[in-house]
Amino acid sequence: MAHVSLVSREVGRTADGMELRLRSPWYRSLPLSSISIEVRVDGAAVASERMRFCVNEHDYRLDELAGLYDEFWFVLDPGRLRVRGVEPGQHEVEVRLCLRIPYLFDEETGEVLTIQSSRRQVVTVPQKAAVE
Amino acid sequence: MTVKAARGVTLYSFQQAYYLREMSLEDCIAACAGMGAYGIETLAEQMMPGFPDLPESFYGQWQGWMERYGTRPTAHDMFLDIRRWKDRSLTHEEMVASVRRDIDHAARLGCEVIRVIVITPPEVIEDCIPYAAERRVKLALEIHAPRHFDDEWIQRHYATYRKYGPEWVGFTLDMGIFVERFPRVIAERLVRDGASEQMVRFVVESYDAAAGGSGAPPDLRWLRAEVEGRGGNAQDLRAADFAARMLWSDPARLRDFMPYIHHVHAKFYEMTDECVEYSIPYERVVPILLEGGFRGYLSS
Structure with a gap:
């Protein structure tokens, strides 16, 4: 399917960093346990402790996602990825989103199909905080 | 009903x-x-x-x-x-x-x-x-x-x-x-994506020749190795994979x-x-x- 941009061009500023909006690149909702995310800012990998993924009006640490088997990321809802420790101004951001598809797997090996999407773009974190 | x-x-x-x-x-x-x-x-x-x-x-x-x-x-x-x-x-x-x-x-x-x-x-x-x-x-x-x-x-x-x-x-x-004939729209798309016309024609002809009979469904998994052997590029191999996944x-x-x-x-x-x-x-x-x-x- 045609993808809308994985990462929106609009970037928000939080009290101590930035907020990116991510769309799921899959056609149906998936359990949050299917999601893993890696981010680089200006070429440097961001430690997962510096990020939170906000969806369904909850705010999760990335290491919490693996346990969330019964909560779904709906296809129309952007997930908001908050990254701490990013200064206002221009940055090159690279996001890699990995989705495990829990109903598609190799019958012989049991290996689950994994979809990888990545996006690199230059963003501008506003000087003024627009999100709480 | x-x-x-x-x-x-x-x-x-x-x-x-x-x-x-x-x-x-x-x-x-x-x-x-x-x-x-x-x-x-x-x-x-x-x-x-x-x-x-x-x-x-x-x-x-x-x-x-x-x-x-x-x-x-x-x-x-x-x-x-x-x-x-x-x-x-x-x-x-x-x-x-x-x-x-x-x-x-x-x-x-x-x-x-x-x-x-x-x-x-x-x-x-x-x-x-x-x-x-x-x-x-x-x-x-x-x-x-x-x-x-x-x-x-x-x-x-x-x-x-x-x-x-x-x-x-x-x-x-x-x-x-x-699927009795290799879909034309997929063949055309593969060429637009970089497959060679000649290799796609080979895949299409192989598929169409194998499909249409009344016996067991044809198995076209051999096509990938054949396309590879003929020096096919990544898109040519996708054509072979399409043919192997489709079914008559x-x-x-x-x-x-x-x-x-x-x-x-x-x-x-x-x-x-x-x-x-x-x-x-x-x-x-x-x-x-x-x-x-x-x-x-x-x-x-």
Whole structure:
């Protein structure tokens, strides 16, 4: 399917960093346990402790996602990825989103199909905080 | 059941417009009614936010749409997230509970059929038959390429179903098991993406020569090595992979299964201006369905 941009061009500023909006690149909702995310800012990998993924009006640490088997990321809802420790101004951001598809797997090996999407773009974190 | 075969749409076909927020669920239903396809098939995980815990108000709204647009719910496309956990598969009991949850949803929508995802084990379906019968929903396992009537998995299911008869269990037939010619639109797309015309022609000719007979479905997995040996590029190899994944099986084989066919995924790759599908011989499949007494929906 045609993808809308994985990462929106609009970037928000939080009290101590930035907020990116991510769309799921899959056609149906998936359990949050299917999601893993890696981010680089200006070429440097961001430690997962510096990020939170906000969806369904909850705010999760990335290491919490693996346990969330019964909560779904709906296809129309952007997930908001908050990254701490990013200064206002221009940055090159690279996001890699990995989705495990829990109903598609190799019958012989049991290996689950994994979809990888990545996006690199230059963003501008506003000087003024627009999100709480 | 309808009194005769009828046309419908699976809203899966609107996935791009829905994803891009160009159409809402209601818009999709209205569009189907607008083109005279009144049977509506849905994927809860795609267009019903909150599933499996949908509020009463959703089902009320759904009934309202069906009345307003004169449409009928046909099938609910069920998923089974067998590998939901990283370290183990769902147990038998968990799978049965998941399918029952889907039966409840289908019954609430008013669907007569559940498209059962093909990975569902026959024993799980068997243990769900009484529950489905109580709620008057038919469990219809999808036969989708590379599977066909005579492969081992489908035969295992069929052996189980025959113990119960076709009233509440059977199959969803995907028309993609009858691809007689390599889809022209896919061949053209591969060339646009960088495949060589010569190599695509070789793949198309190999596919078309192998398809169309009445024996066992041809196996074209050898094509990849052949294309590789001829120095094919990545897109040429994709062409070979397409050919190996598509399937031709003889529509005549459908006759023996007819009472068990409850729903049809009437897909098409390219519907020409003359309303002829370029790759799939609908004109030879639909008569078999009708002669066999099919009274479900052809869902496109």
